[in-house]
Amino acid sequence: MDTVKILSLLIRTIAKPVANTIKNRTKSNPKFRTMCISVAQLTHKAEMNLKMKFLGYNKEKIRPLNDAKAIEAGANFLGESIIFTIAGSLIVFETLRTRRNKANERNEMSDNITMLLSDRMRLENLVVKQQEVLDELREEVTELKEHHEAVTKMLDEILTVSMRDFMRRGQF
Numbered sequence: 001m002d003t004v005k006i007l008s009l010l011i012r013t014i015a016k017p018v019a020n021t022i023k024n025r026t027k028s029n030p031k032f033r034t035m036c037i038s039v040a041q042l043t044h045k046a047e048m049n050l051k052m053k054f055l056g057y058n059k060e061k062i063r064p065l066n067d068a069k070a071i072e073a074g075a076n077f078l079g080e081s082i083i084f085t086i087a088g089s090l091i092v093f094e095t096l097r098t099r100r101n102k103a104n105e106r107n108e109m110s111d112n113i114t115m116l117l118s119d120r121m122r123l124e125n126l127v128v129k130q131q132e133v134l135d136e137l138r139e140e141v142t143e144l145k146e147h148h149e150a151v152t153k154m155l156d157e158i159l160t161v162s163m164r165d166f167m168r169r170g171q172f
């Protein structure tokens, strides 16, 4: 209830300059003056009807406002309606904007997750391929080692035989 009171006071305060401009306009523009007065008479009638219906006001014929009062009430009503509409539009606009931003952020996050997952898959494949290359290299190294050992052994044998030959020849 307090929030409602504060809000309505706020709207009334902000709407004051707008209402004053409207009042000024009714002085120079007769058509606008007529329109403002009929708006005021309509809202006055509606307000009185509501009061009689819900607040137990005595039922009587509703008397229209005099012109001065009507211009005052009409200008206030129009000013407050304009401010209320602007405030409402801003709230709706802001809500939609926030919602859209959140949705965008969610989409971006989901894109990021997809990207990270695909990156991870790529890296895992790379690791598997590297492992295969490493295994092949290891096998080749082992083969080379065996080859090297065989050659060394063969050279040793050749050397031994040659030495023996040489020594034997030297004896004769």
Ligand SMILES: *[C@@H]1O[C@H](CO)[C@@H](O)[C@H](O)[C@H]1NC(C)=O
Pocket (backbone or CB within 6 Å): 017, 020, 021, 024
């Ligand atoms: C209303 O009109 C008067 C004179 O025409 C001017 O001095 C005043 O500033 C106007 N007020 C508004 C709120 O426009």
Ligand SMILES: *[C@@H]1O[C@H](CO)[C@@H](O)[C@H](O)[C@H]1NC(C)=O
Pocket (backbone or CB within 6 Å): 105, 106, 108, 109, 112
């Ligand atoms: C998505 O990733 C980019 C950089 O890769 C980062 O700047 C951005 O903040 C991320 N978005 C979300 C919602 O995590």
